[in-house]
Amino acid sequence: MIIRLRTRDGTERMTVPDSATIGDLKQKIQEDLKIPPQDQTLSLQQHLLMSKNPDAFTDMLETSRSLRALGVENGQLVYLKYSVERATTAPPKKEERAFGAHMTMNQLILKQMRIEPQEKPHCVSCSFDSNAANIFQSYVRDTLAFSIQRTAFLYGECSEEGEVKVHFIYEPPQEATESSFMLMRNDTEEKSVDFIASVMGWKRVGLAFSHNDPERDWRANEDQIRLMAEMQAEGGEHFVTAMVSSMENEDGEQEIHFEAFQLSDQATKLYSDGWFLEAGAAPQLAAGQSEPEGEPERKPGFTYLNKDVVVAGRDVREVDSDFLLVVVAITNHEGPLMCEFPVENRLISQQPDDLKQHLQRNSRLSFTEKLADFHLLLYLSKHLDSTDMALLVDAVQSKGMIQDGYRMIIEAIAGIS
Known part of the structure; x- marks a missing residue:
């Protein structure tokens, strides 16, 4: 049967007997990809490739177990993680030539663009x-x-x-x-x-x-x-x-x-x-890639x-x-804002009655605390100008007082008499 092997360097195809064990697959990987068995971590879980702790993936740890017993069938996708640098495959014959007069600097730069996984993010x-x-x-x-x-x-x-x-x-x-x-x-x-x-x-x-x-x-x-x-x-x-x-x-x-x-x-x-x-x-x-049959698809x-x-x-x-x-x-974490007001741009649109219910539901809070909800503030921005909104948002941010005039305007928008 054919196993599709997904690695950090691409997807490989491995042909193994239907009765093959996990150990047989590891041996085949060593022969074809030159990755020693002790450096191979196999799993049916896609999270393996992005995991910082591959030892946590133990579903394919027992080498004597048959692939069939794991539910692996022809065409199955198996994930492989390793730390060594793989030996690369030889380029097509027509590319095996010395750099000559026909090789421009741009072409040389393009041929050197190698896609490598990045180990660490900038965002900690x-x-x-x-x-x-x-x-x-x-x-x-x-x-x-x-x-x-x-x-x-x-x-x-x-x-x-x-x-x-x-x-x-x-x-x-x-x-x-x-x-x-x-x-x-x-x-x-x-x-x-x-x-x-x-x-x-x-x-x-x-x-x-x-x-x-x-x-x-x-x-x-x-x-x-x-x-x-x-x-x-x-x-x-x-x-x-x-x-x-x-x-x-x-x-x-x-x-x-x-x-x-x-x-x-x-x-x-x-x-x-x-x-x-x-x-x-x-x-x-x-x-060097051969033409596929039919129209190429993404x-x-x-x-x-x-x-x-x-x-x-x-x-x-x-x-x-x-x-x-x-x-x-x-x-x-628990942030500084509530998240109770209906969210914008969903199947059910925001209505003045939503504002009314929100204010009444949170009657125990101060008026500033009632407005401490991003989706509510965005709704109010459709009714108030930027100067008014700056004062309201600043009051929410600093936990300051909101003038009675703004309270009356907001309650009027909500239909509260």
Whole structure:
């Protein structure tokens, strides 16, 4: 049977007997890839490749166990992690020639562009306000049932040491399907979001995506990688991306996973330098690649380029997107804002009655404390000008008093007489 072996350097195909054991597969890997068995960690769990603790993956530890007994079938994807530098494959015959008059400097530079996984992120850790994270993941799980993708922007602060804290999550207008998304960005609304964040002393620090395919063997699709590259290049080296997904555990039950990543420096540079293939364009062949049968198609989980790069010693124009991601440690905290007011740009739109219910439900709080909710402040920004909003947000930030005149205006918006 054929085993598809996913590694940090790409996906390999291994042919082993149907009766093969884990030990037989390890021996085959040593023969073909020159990776010693003692340096091989195998698993059926995709998290292995991004894990900092591969010893925790023990599902394929027993070498005498048959692959069939593990449920491995023909075409199965198995994950392999190792620390050694792999021997690269020889280039095609037509590339085996000395650099001559026909080899330009640009061509030489292109041939030297080798895609390597980045070991450490610039963002040391990413902590999410527990309520904000729960409101986002509850919506994609309970309301959308992971049937379509969902995208959001993360706002908070970053320390000099690279520790990011996410205090609120903004969901822009968008259209999405199970495999794609399109942001319908509202400049006026986004300016209000940025303004509220700036008065609080915060800024945009990241992105969040939800995934709907529990069977996928990749972490980010090409559209997501493209948006990550665009916004990380703009947001700086600590810009982080969260991935919310539903995955099946060992008992066959669905679990929600909340993970954080950064794009590698190499990936953001490739994007900034214009190496990403235009969205919608047909994939291009690298030097030495044979023509595929039929029309070339983009594979999910790969990022396509318009110039050759080297991956595992081979010229390619498609890169496994996992190679472009760097794992970020994730934690949680209780932030300074509530997260009770209905979220903007969802299936059910915000209404004045929502404001009324919010104010009445929190009657025990001071009026300043009642307004300490990002989604509520954003709703009010559609009714008040920037001067008024600056005073309100500043009062929330400093826990100061709100003038009675503003209280009367807000209660009038809510329909409270």
